[in-house]
Amino acid sequence: MNDGExxxxxxxxxxxxxxxxxxxxxxxxxxxxxFGSTVALNGARITVRPGETHALIGRNGAGxxxxxxxxxxxxxxxxxxxxxxxxxxxxxxxxxAWRQHVACVYQKSTxxxxxxxxxxxxLNRYGRGSSRLISWQALRHxxxxxxxxxxxxxxxQTVAGDLSVEQRQFVEIARALSFGARFIILxxxxxxxxxxxxxxxxxxxxxxxxxxxxxxxxxxxxxxxxEICDTVTVFRDARHxxxxxxxxxxxxxxxxxxxxxxxxxxxxxxxxxxxxGAATALSAxxxxxxxxxxxxxxxxxAGEIVGLAGAAGxxxxxxxxxxxxxxxxxAGEVEIAGNRPRPGSVPAALAAxxxxxxxxxxxxxxxxxxxIADNGTLSIPGRLGRNGFISTRRxxxxxxxxxxxxxxxxxxxxxxxxxxxxxxQQKVVMARALADNPRLLVLINPTAGVDxxxxxxLLGKVEETAQxxxxxxxxxxxxxxxxxxxxxxxxxxxxxxxxIARGWHDHDLVAAMEGVDLNx
Numbered sequence: 001m002n003d004g005e006x007x008x009x010x011x012x013x014x015x016x017x018x019x020x021x022x023x024x025x026x027x028x029x030x031x032x033x034x035f036g037s038t039v040a041l042n043g044a045r046i047t048v049r050p051g052e053t054h055a056l057i058g059r060n061g062a063g064x065x066x067x068x069x070x071x072x073x074x075x076x077x078x079x080x081x082x083x084x085x086x087x088x089x090x091x092x093x094x095x096x097a098w099r100q101h102v103a104c105v106y107q108k109s110t111x112x113x114x115x116x117x118x119x120x121x122x123l124n125r126y127g128r129g130s131s132r133l134i135s136w137q138a139l140r141h142x143x144x145x146x147x148x149x150x151x152x153x154x155x156x157q158t159v160a161g162d163l164s165v166e167q168r169q170f171v172e173i174a175r176a177l178s179f180g181a182r183f184i185i186l187x188x189x190x191x192x193x194x195x196x197x198x199x200x201x202x203x204x205x206x207x208x209x210x211x212x213x214x215x216x217x218x219x220x221x222x223x224x225x226x227e228i229c230d231t232v233t234v235f236r237d238a239r240h241x242x243x244x245x246x247x248x249x250x251x252x253x254x255x256x257x258x259x260x261x262x263x264x265x266x267x268x269x270x271x272x273x274x275x276x277g278a279a280t281a282l283s284a285x286x287x288x289x290x291x292x293x294x295x296x297x298x299x300x301x302a303g304e305i306v307g308l309a310g311a312a313g314x315x316x317x318x319x320x321x322x323x324x325x326x327x328x329x330x331a332g333e334v335e336i337a338g339n340r341p342r343p344g345s346v347p348a349a350l351a352a353x354x355x356x357x358x359x360x361x362x363x364x365x366x367x368x369x370x371x372i373a374d375n376g377t378l379s380i381p382g383r384l385g386r387n388g389f390i391s392t393r394r395x396x397x398x399x400x401x402x403x404x405x406x407x408x409x410x411x412x413x414x415x416x417x418x419x420x421x422x423x424x425q426q427k428v429v430m431a432r433a434l435a436d437n438p439r440l441l442v443l444i445n446p447t448a449g450v451d452x453x454x455x456x457x458l459l460g461k462v463e464e465t466a467q468x469x470x471x472x473x474x475x476x477x478x479x480x481x482x483x484x485x486x487x488x489x490x491x492x493x494x495x496x497x498x499x500i501a502r503g504w505h506d507h508d509l510v511a512a513m514e515g516v517d518l519n520x
Contacts, residue, residue: 023086031080040066058235059451073098103176107188113161118143194312278302281471287332293494300471310491320475325349337439355438365429368418373399402431423454
């Protein structure tokens, strides 16, 4: 196998599809793209065969997003060629022709929430009757036919804002297929889905493969690559590194290809840093929120890392948000480092000694157009100046320290956070959470949507924070987020149902999260 390629042979696809004969659905060769002095792609390439689910992975900044923008006709490469089904790609100006070849379902939904499903499916394609007026009844029928054809169980008259994340993704896939495209790019499709929804998504992908749809699957979760994908391509530092059948590429080799170094061994069991002589970092007693969670009681000691695990809908996220004041419980109380903050008040929780990394960094974690310096110091205005005035020199000095501490890749603190990669954006959110040396650090899905290297760094910073005596609460359903925990509280249907000590096996924790008793 030469030049980073491994032959697929005659193996059965891991994803469950049937890789078909014929020209590639898409073939990009020697793609180079520059933005000023930055080389975003350097002679990169990818070939996706009909009927397969092909993974494209790499650390943030590897060139994945730039390649997607070129494959979807949003921008042209400086060098190289793109072909669909053996024919040159259309002109950039011919959007209709591009839509017939390829569509992308992005991590951030492009569905318009105030319109109905039918209106979203045929936006700007409503059609008009003999009276030149839109026939809304005909539009709904067209939408229902389309949804039925692709087995999407959604009412076309539903307002899109009322759909779940999972339903919005299925609607976007159906919309893409309505243009005639049979090649769909899925960009981090599982980032906001729980385990059950991911299983349903993967089932739909396999079903659509059988109907002749081909997928390019972009994900930071390597276990998903091995579960659903047939072939994997790795980019690193703007270059193509390897393309191989998933079944022929061990995880250690895959991580090495992404990082350029030997894959690290599994995280060693950390020595407990719990300080039993120090004040408790968090005490939650009898927390109850009608219809969400009930009678939740637990503690987090100083220097202890406690996991709050559970599938979406278990109540784990809501309990964590209650602790930091994003929501108020109907009953119960929260005590942070000996202080009882006013319920439902984030400023009160921060003043009591909490630091917080929210679930959705895009909507809750930062202000995109504000600088790294401003975002990183939002929670500590009192340290930036007196009488309500901000010393930009003091602010930037603090920000430079945060950048160094969190290894944020940026030319300076004045850069807008929106210009950073996902991993570096999350580091800015973490920097703000740590800015006031919290006694309690609360994190919700702290590594969602970040690359492998950033994930390892962020989790290492959490361990370092615990070693300093800070109590840590991690609410997540990501097993990698939970491996460092001293103990894990498992929530199911709004109740804490299990407490699991370190040294757990994956299948035991997953079973507990799904409410399954393996001893029954």
